[in-house]
Amino acid sequence: MTIDASVHRGGDEPGRSVPAASLHVKNLLGIADLGADDITLLLDTAVAMKEVGSRAIKKVPALRGKTVVNLFFEPSTRTRTSFEVAEKRLSADTLNIAASTSSVTKGETLVDTALNLEAMAPDMIVLRHASSGACHLLSRVCRSRVINAGDGMHEHPTQALLDAFTIREHKGRLAGLKVAIVGDLLHSRVLRSNLLLLTRMGADVWVSGPTTLIPPGVERFGVRATWRIEEAVEGADVIMMLRIQRERMQGHFFPSLREYFTVFGLTAARARLAKPDVIIMHPGPMNRGVEIASDVADGPYSVILEQVANGVAVRMAVLYLLAGGVMEGV
Amino acid sequence: MKLLLKGGRVVDPAQGLDGTADVLIDGGTIAAVGPALPPGGARVVDAAGFVVCPGFIDMHVHLREPGQEHKETIATGVAAAVAGGFTAVACMPNTSPINDSAGITEYILKKAGEAGLARVYPIGAVSRGSQGEQLADIGELKQAGCVAVSDDGRPVATALLMRRALEYAGMFGMPVIDHCEDASLKGEGVAHEGFHASALGLRGIPAAAEALMVERDVTLAELTGARVHIAHLSVRGSLRAVRAGKARGVPVTCEVTPHHLVLTDEALAGYDTNVKMNPPLREAADRDALIEGLTDGSVDAIATDHAPHHADEKRVEFDHAPFGIIGLETAVPLALDRLVHAGHIGLPRLVELLSANPARILGVAGGTLAPGSAADVTVLAPDHTATVDLSRSRSLSRNSPFGGWSLRGAVAATIVGGQVCYVNPDVSGANGFGGKEGTR
Numbered sequence: 001m002t003i004d005a006s007v008h009r010g011g012d013e014p015g016r017s018v019p020a021a022s023l024h025v026k027n028l029l030g031i032a033d034l035g036a037d038d039i040t041l042l043l044d045t046a047v048a049m050k051e052v053g054s055r056a057i058k059k060v061p062a063l064r065g066k067t068v069v070n071l072f073f074e075p076s077t078r079t080r081t082s083f084e085v086a087e088k089r090l091s092a093d094t095l096n097i098a099a100s101t102s103s104v105t106k107g108e109t110l111v112d113t114a115l116n117l118e119a120m121a122p123d124m125i126v127l128r129h130a131s132s133g134a135c136h137l138l139s140r141v142c143r144s145r146v147i148n149a150g151d152g153m154h155e156h157p158t159q160a161l162l163d164a165f166t167i168r169e170h171k172g173r174l175a176g177l178k179v180a181i182v183g184d185l186l187h188s189r190v191l192r193s194n195l196l197l198l199t200r201m202g203a204d205v206w207v208s209g210p211t212t213l214i215p216p217g218v219e220r221f222g223v224r225a226t227w228r229i230e231e232a233v234e235g236a237d238v239i240m241m242l243r244i245q246r247e248r249m250q251g252h253f254f255p256s257l258r259e260y261f262t263v264f265g266l267t268a269a270r271a272r273l274a275k276p277d278v279i280i281m282h283p284g285p286m287n288r289g290v291e292i293a294s295d296v297a298d299g300p301y302s303v304i305l306e307q308v309a310n311g312v313a314v315r316m317a318v319l320y321l322l323a324g325g326v327m328e329g330v
Numbered sequence: 331m332k333l334l335l336k337g338g339r340v341v342d343p344a345q346g347l348d349g350t351a352d353v354l355i356d357g358g359t360i361a362a363v364g365p366a367l368p369p370g371g372a373r374v375v376d377a378a379g380f381v382v383c384p385g386f387i388d389m390h391v392h393l394r395e396p397g398q399e400h401k402e403t404i405a406t407g408v409a410a411a412v413a414g415g416f417t418a419v420a421c422m423p424n425t426s427p428i429n430d431s432a433g434i435t436e437y438i439l440k441k442a443g444e445a446g447l448a449r450v451y452p453i454g455a456v457s458r459g460s461q462g463e464q465l466a467d468i469g470e471l472k473q474a475g476c477v478a479v480s481d482d483g484r485p486v487a488t489a490l491l492m493r494r495a496l497e498y499a500g501m502f503g504m505p506v507i508d509h510c511e512d513a514s515l516k517g518e519g520v521a522h523e524g525f526h527a528s529a530l531g532l533r534g535i536p537a538a539a540e541a542l543m544v545e546r547d548v549t550l551a552e553l554t555g556a557r558v559h560i561a562h563l564s565v566r567g568s569l570r571a572v573r574a575g576k577a578r579g580v581p582v583t584c585e586v587t588p589h590h591l592v593l594t595d596e597a598l599a600g601y602d603t604n605v606k607m608n609p610p611l612r613e614a615a616d617r618d619a620l621i622e623g624l625t626d627g628s629v630d631a632i633a634t635d636h637a638p639h640h641a642d643e644k645r646v647e648f649d650h651a652p653f654g655i656i657g658l659e660t661a662v663p664l665a666l667d668r669l670v671h672a673g674h675i676g677l678p679r680l681v682e683l684l685s686a687n688p689a690r691i692l693g694v695a696g697g698t699l700a701p702g703s704a705a706d707v708t709v710l711a712p713d714h715t716a717t718v719d720l721s722r723s724r725s726l727s728r729n730s731p732f733g734g735w736s737l738r739g740a741v742a743a744t745i746v747g748g749q750v751c752y753v754n755p756d757v758s759g760a761n762g763f764g765g766k767e768g769t770r
Contacts, residue, residue, distance in 0.1 A: 032529075111645055131647035132531035133601030152649070154531030189531060216534060217525030251517075 022324050027146040029135045030155035031196040042317050050313035063092035067122040073099040073129040083126050086315035145322045160193035162314040166307050170279050175202030180232040183242030183291045186213045190283045195221045208232035212253040236274040241282040244291045257290050266292045279303045332356050338377030343678040344686045344698035355705040358747040375762045383681045384698050385417025385706030387688035390633035397426025402638035402726045404441040409724040411448040412752040414658040415741035417706035418449035424483040430455035430466040432474035447751045451477040456495045462487025472502040477692045480507035493550050500556030507559045510543035522610040526595040541567030548575035560584035562635050564609035566619035573628045583691050585631040586620050588664040603644045603651035604731040632683045634661045638727030656725050660732045666739020705748035711757040714740040
């Protein structure tokens with residue numbers, strides 16, 4: 001089936017048509033596994049999915065009869081809710097498991113937890129985990145499709161996709177844009193997914209943060225790194241802020257939140273160095289007055305809440321396309 | 331019982347030998363080495379096509395007994411050793427309890443005696459419980475049979491303790507073997523700090539965490555005049571420090587592992603916990619420097635850091651998996667394929683690295699086939715190609731990244747104290763080594 005069929009079934013006017021193609025991957029473990037054509041397909045599909053979300057009845061039967069487990073080993077409000085809304089809009093049966101309420105506290109391993117869930121034959125598992133590579137481990141022991149909802153400091157592919165979707169909505173393209181990613185680069189899975197996606201799609205990517213928070217070897221991603229935020233944001237089409245976690249002061253990464261804001265924070269004055277039509281993004285949750293000034297976060301160029309809205313459409317596209325191989329006859 | 335190994339290529343760098351010769355074993359000792367030796371009642375084995383070397387000594391293994399017998403026992407460890415061509419192993423003290431007293435050392439030697447096969451040389455702890463606070467009873471450890479001291483698994487904690495350990499162990503002629511790593515720089519690291527760890531989101535262990543501690547140890551060996559041995563050296567900065575120390579006469583030696591010689595941090599992709607070890611797999615420039623260290627003589631030994639872990643312990647998130655891989659049964663094939671056949675070193679140098687030098691550093695028997703030496707012999711089939719099959723491993727554990735690797739060069743037979751302890755059933759012609767007597 002194509003997405004058009006379900007859009008028609010929804011009763012509204014036809015949605016934007018999606019090219020008949022499928023992803024080259026069975027699981028979404030990271031952007032690293034995706035080609036430019038996969039990324040384009042996901043973003044194009046998300047356009048149609050966003051239309052579904054604008055209807056009076058925000059539901060299509062694409063995943064009817066499919067079971068999706070949201071397995072979250074880290075607290076998450078935004079991502080988990082976003083996935084859950086996306087699953088419900090596609091008519092999937094969803095199951096939310098939070099680590100604190102599961103048998104993990106009894107010492108069960110990730111593999112055993114996953115195998116127990118597998119025994120109930122879900123179609124997909126959405127995993128959030130504090131350890132990098134946890135989704136790879138899960139995909140090796142599970143038949144279910146695995147979707148990475150954030151693994152340690154490794155990747156957060158749906159965040160990068162929704163960021164790209166949002167940029168494309170505003171700028172019409174990704175190639176050739178100057179994108180500055182600023183903040184705690186070292187510990188950020190959002191950074192890694194975005195670097196992979198944006199460089200693959202031809203953007204000119206700059207990263208900036210204190211030298212202590214720049215991952216060693218980051219230039220090999222094909223990006224430019226500088227600790228001077230002014231240099232990174234100058235002439236930028238997009239500024240993407242990353243969260244600073246307060247506990248980083250314990251690792252001697254920077255001396256104080258106050259100094260962080262003074263030297264590295266995105267103030268209105270610094271934002272003015274960017275292009276006049278710059279958009280300012282943040283994956284959340286924000287630390288106002290640390291990495292970003294409140295007036296910038298709430299200002300006219302901020303698309304932070306749009307990102308949240310687009311997250312649902314992008315996750316619908318991911319679920320829909322990954323289910324593609326297993327939904328014959330729906 | 332006499333055994334005559336006829337017509338093999340005898341490689342014994344300690345005697346400057348590399349050529350076709352016979353080796354006559356009488357009881358537990360080498361009786362003669364030379365051309366066309368008369369059998370004189372010995373069982374004669376045709377060794378033509380094989381390489382006959384002094385027994386290989388793995389100076390860095392973890393046998394896990396006492397306390398972690400689900401990972402390995404002394405019996406399974408020595409079985410793996412002889413199957414890997416090692417006639418002797420030196421076992422690290424980080425068992426449970428730690429080998430920091432004569433009683434534990436005696437227990438290990440008793441178990442080793444029951445197991446037979448390879449010789450086992452215990453390494454005692456530097457500090458009580460390897461806690462880094464108070465010296466262990468090093469004199470008693472020596473009397474009980476320890477050949478060196480180490481707090482392996484962790485570094486000797488402070489410069490002062492290291493200084494005293496060098497001075498104190500030095501009295502008994504024992505080297506201090508150090509696992510060099512600055513704990514504060516290592517932090518929670520699980521992989522070599524660099525592009526690959528960055529890309530995979532793994533916390534990094536910088537090369538400097540090791541090199542800093544090697545610099546400290548070389549400086550302290552210079553201060554004390556006592557012998558220090560650097561365990562599993564893995565970065566070029568450490569090698570620079572060792573080289574500089576040797577150049578000014580400091581009594582420092584070092585070992586490298588096979589995995590640091592053949593793998594790099596590129597292997598981390600996919601998060602296989604069998605590429606998680608400490609020190610971590612380093613970048614290509616470090617691997618290349620280690621190989622150069624083999625060729626120019628600055629590396630003294632190849633040692634496996636054989637570190638068995640149960641499959642359940644490794645089947646977890648990369649962050650949570652224990653460090654270490656097994657190595658006893660893959661070390662020699664890896665070395666033959668990737669070092670000798672690859673053209674980096676010749677067989678005599680390999681024998682130095684695996685036999686003569688470890689024997690000298692630890693002050694133990696073997697290391698040569700000179701008449702009168704212990705009859706510990708490793709026989710190689712240098713051109714036999716085999717695929718690593720971990721399911722056939724003698725070790726209790728299977729945590730190795732080398733399963734499925736096709737390697738040219740194999741162990742044909744292993745002889746310990748004149749007894750044939752292992753014959754490789756896959757090597758054609760090797761069954762001749764296994765007489766009725768002594769084969770186990």
